[in-house]
Amino acid sequence: MSTSNYLEQYDAASDTEKSVLARRWIDTEPLPFFKELRQKRPILVTPKFTLVTRFDDVREVLSMPKVFTVEPYVSKMADYLMMHDDDALHTREKSLMQCMLNRDDLPAVREMVANVSKEILDNANGNVELVNSYCRMVPATLVREYFGLTGAKRRDLIEWSYWNQVDTFHNQPFDLLPPEKSQYIIDKHNETSKELGKFIVELIARRTLQVKAEELTFSTLVRLDDDIVTRMLRTDYPKQLDFDIKRLGLNAGGLLIGAIETTAQAVAQIVQYLIDRPEWLAKAKLAAQQNSAAEFDGYVWEALRFVPITPYLFRTTASDYAAAKGTDHETVLRAGTHVLPVTLSAMFDERAFESPDEFIPQRNWYNYFHFGFGSHECLGRYVGREMIPEMVHQVLTREGIKAKSPIDYKAGPFPEQYELSWTTQ
Numbered sequence: 001m002s003t004s005n006y007l008e009q010y011d012a013a014s015d016t017e018k019s020v021l022a023r024r025w026i027d028t029e030p031l032p033f034f035k036e037l038r039q040k041r042p043i044l045v046t047p048k049f050t051l052v053t054r055f056d057d058v059r060e061v062l063s064m065p066k067v068f069t070v071e072p073y074v075s076k077m078a079d080y081l082m083m084h085d086d087d088a089l090h091t092r093e094k095s096l097m098q099c100m101l102n103r104d105d106l107p108a109v110r111e112m113v114a115n116v117s118k119e120i121l122d123n124a125n126g127n128v129e130l131v132n133s134y135c136r137m138v139p140a141t142l143v144r145e146y147f148g149l150t151g152a153k154r155r156d157l158i159e160w161s162y163w164n165q166v167d168t169f170h171n172q173p174f175d176l177l178p179p180e181k182s183q184y185i186i187d188k189h190n191e192t193s194k195e196l197g198k199f200i201v202e203l204i205a206r207r208t209l210q211v212k213a214e215e216l217t218f219s220t221l222v223r224l225d226d227d228i229v230t231r232m233l234r235t236d237y238p239k240q241l242d243f244d245i246k247r248l249g250l251n252a253g254g255l256l257i258g259a260i261e262t263t264a265q266a267v268a269q270i271v272q273y274l275i276d277r278p279e280w281l282a283k284a285k286l287a288a289q290q291n292s293a294a295e296f297d298g299y300v301w302e303a304l305r306f307v308p309i310t311p312y313l314f315r316t317t318a319s320d321y322a323a324a325k326g327t328d329h330e331t332v333l334r335a336g337t338h339v340l341p342v343t344l345s346a347m348f349d350e351r352a353f354e355s356p357d358e359f360i361p362q363r364n365w366y367n368y369f370h371f372g373f374g375s376h377e378c379l380g381r382y383v384g385r386e387m388i389p390e391m392v393h394q395v396l397t398r399e400g401i402k403a404k405s406p407i408d409y410k411a412g413p414f415p416e417q418y419e420l421s422w423t424t425q
């Protein structure tokens with residue numbers, strides 16, 4: 001399809017076909033489709049969802065949590081802070097957790113990620129199935145060793161994160177899944193949530209005893225002298241903060257859910273993007289050799305702009321709202337409808353990204369939407385900003401790194417298999 005006739009075909013389609021067509025283009029040819037929308041119809045209201053495609057309008061939607069709410073998360077989360085919009089609980093618990101994830105830890109986090117990554121790759125002897133042995137395994141190790149969710153098998157941590165993420169981000173009305181598939185995902189999510197819940201209860205009981213006895217156990221992999229769950233349990237919270245042991249456990253579980261599948265998808269896709277572009281791979285490796293983490297990381301974030309973990313975020317409109325007011329595409333977004341701020345499209349809008357189709361490392365970090373924007377901006381963003389580039393770095397600096405075949409998604413939303421090889425001495 002040429003870049004200029006999506007809307008012609010869209011306008012000619014029946015109402016029932018319109019959302020299906022838009023959904024198909026989002027999934028199969030997002031960049032040219034969004035480019036045409038940005039130019040000709042920046043806010044596209046389909047019968048099932050609305051696409052908001054320009055940079056400013058995406059920021060506008062994500063800046064108004066009471067107007068554009070996270071209602072689509074509500075049925076997927078057991079009262080976790082992420083399903084709360086701009087209220088006391090969200091402010092309180094996000095602030096507490098940001099404080100626990102002290103940014104002073106980050107150099108040690110990066111070193112830990114480097115060590116864990118290196119060990120996996122050294123043991124792989126020049127051949128690795130990257131997704132399961134590495135992309136999921138490294139964050140699962142961090143969840144255990146830094147976040148402090150000890151005593152679970154990493155395989156289980158990975159599965160619990162996986163089903164939560166599939167259900168929350170890929171089982172929404174605008175995914176247009178057949179009902180039986182949608183129900184299957186909900187059932188898997190419920191099943192794994194029960195297992196996670198049992199684990200968290202047991203974890204908190206066990207770690208409370210340990211903290212009380214000040215008999216903490218440390219893994220040799222961890223260079224930190226504590227972990228996040230330990231910190232949370234060592235802290236005394238005044239009753240007025242409403243942060244009881246149940247809230248504490250829920251927030252510990254949130255750390256796990258947020259960390260694994262997001263990181264895994266980002267790392268696999270960035271590695272593939274750079275391996276497939278030898279010119280940029282060579283430049284990124286040069287930056288790594290010159291020991292310039294900041295420069296290397298710029299390649300990673302620019303690669304993620306082309307292959308982000310999701311093309312859009314999603315909200316429900318709480319009250320009628322005229323978006324892009326005063327422009328020629330001002331559009332009233334109706335209460336009760338789903339709005340998709342298309343962050344992938346916003347990251348290709350020339351109003352904020354010069355020569356957007358070109359790969360330009362070291363762009364202005366603040367314009368990326370890799371970790372969201374506004375009041376729901378990612379809690380783990382600082383950890384992610386170290387973990388993702390360090391994991392990519394450890395793979396790409398292996399001598400003669402090559403892919404045997406492209407990432408296999410096995411018809412699902414996440415990378416499932418990616419075989420790499422490299423030369424060993």
Ligand code: HEM
Pocket residue numbers: 070081082083094254255256258259260262263266309313314369370371372373375376377378379380381383384388
């Ligand atoms: C490292 C561990 C991580 C943790 C603990 C974590 C946790 C969270 C939490 C709790 C939120 C909701 C914040 C709120 O509602 O106020 C969130 C949002 C988000 N996270 Fe993360 N996350 C992690 C890693 C990542 C990674 C690696 C990515 C992407 C590469 C990512 C992308 C996002 C995005 C895009 C949002 C915004 C969702 C929205 O606006 O609806 N996260 N994260």
